[in-house]
Amino acid sequence: MSILRAEGISKRFGGLLALSDIDIRVEEGEFVALIGPNGAGKSTLLNVLTGLTPPTAGHIALDGRDITHASTHARVRAGLGRTFQRGRLFGRLSVIENVMTGVANRPGRSGRELRELARAQLARMGLERFAEHAIGSLSYGNSRMVELTRALACEPRVLLLDEPAAGLNSGEVEDLMTRLRAISTERRLAIVLIEHNMGMVMRLAQRIVVLNFGSRIAEGTPAAVQADPAVLAAYLGEGFSHAGL
């Protein structure tokens, strides 16, 4: 049984069909990338999966349980974590306090326990030295890593990442890739990655799902997707060299 399964997902914004009858499934511990040209519907699909945007049609199941109408908080508690395209850390809180807001999704813990758990999460990501720092004092790359740490602090079973490499330098991208690989293996965590950095996608993903104008136009291994004429045509439409496929 797939850990995450969405079937027949459609989303209409007024006259625009942003998603059209999308099926997607993710297995436990699997690394799936969701790619497609700008405006293809990737973020909308993530928003539907996490409950930020209600679908016009379709069903979503997490570990066999229907979550189509569950609140975003209920989905987080059920094991669905995410990061956002533009980071959403609490600017007035310290690094550790931000991570504590993730740990706090686990009920029945004292403030002290939450702090210890958050510190352990930061240590796991090599960020412990920043624990008491203000969010605003971090480099952009480190603040994105804190956002990832906070998402992991919820102990998700499926992690949805919206362009985690955007704005990172090449060293930071390498570091992020190493960590994501380790996290997915160690925790048997399923990851769905939206990313425009095709080098990263091709190196990390076991399976790639390609959207274009709200429809799924291809799905398969990185090698199969790279050679798929429909994928090449979709990217050629917006500039082949930009896509980097």
Ligand SMILES: Nc1ncnc2c1ncn2[C@@H]1O[C@H](COP(=O)(O)OP(=O)(O)OP(=O)(O)O)[C@@H](O)[C@H]1O
């Ligand atoms: N809240 C909204 N209201 C109206 N239209 C929207 C809304 N959110 C997204 N759209 C439209 O839906 C389509 C899909 O957008 P979406 O952001 O999901 O694409 P994307 O594949 O994530 O693009 P990008 O790679 O540029 O982030 C676009 O045409 C977009 O303008």
